[in-house]
Amino acid sequence: MKYLVIDVESTGLEPGYHEIIQLGACLFDENWNELGTFLTNVYPIHEDRFSIPAMGIHQLSLYDLKDAPMIYDVIPKFESWILRTLKKPETARGVLRELTLCGQSVTFDINFLHFAYREAKYEWPFSSRVLDLHILAFYYFTILKNNNMPTPKSLSLDGIAEYFGLKRKSEGHNALEDALITAKCIAIIMNESKKFKIQP
Secondary structure (H helix, E strand, O other): EEEEEEEEEEEOOOOEEEEEEEEEEEEEOOOEEEEEEEEEEEOOOHHOOOOOHHHHHOOOOOOOOOOOOHHHHHHHHHHHHHHHHHHOOOHHHHHHHHHEEOOOOHHHHHHHHHHHHHOOOOOOOOOEEEHHHHHHHHHHHHHHHHOOOOOOOOOOOHHHHOOOOOOOOOOOOOOHHHHHHHHHHHHHHHHHHOOOOOOO
């Protein structure tokens, strides 16, 4: 099983109205060894829908995006990167269905990516198989808490990452950096979970 960890920065919070302006992704093998990374800015189709609160999170302005490609150019490059990293030919698009999509509250990112595919008039290639860090962390830390072990103050990406000794290097949100941190947190939880035993 291969894992594709994704993260998007957007012009706002509403998929279908707001758009992706940055897409970050990293590929991992079944043992969570990193295979490759992807990062691109995206110039929005609807400039007037760029929200100020969103800009405060990712610190990207329209000026920062002036040389960025549009989403209909990004989607084929994104898929080409995945296939190239997996050492598959460009025609092997069906391989994308074998990937498990991962992220922090990953439904948000998937919904934005879904609308991006629709906008670019590309067929959605991925399966519905996902790993959500937020859900994994909820169960993992519930078990720790019930065993009187320390847990993070919050299940935000920053809260989970800080618990595991991980920290962002940049001040604003960067899609690739967030994807990599998310991947590290998932890998730690999955590895640590192997230690759990169910008592009869």
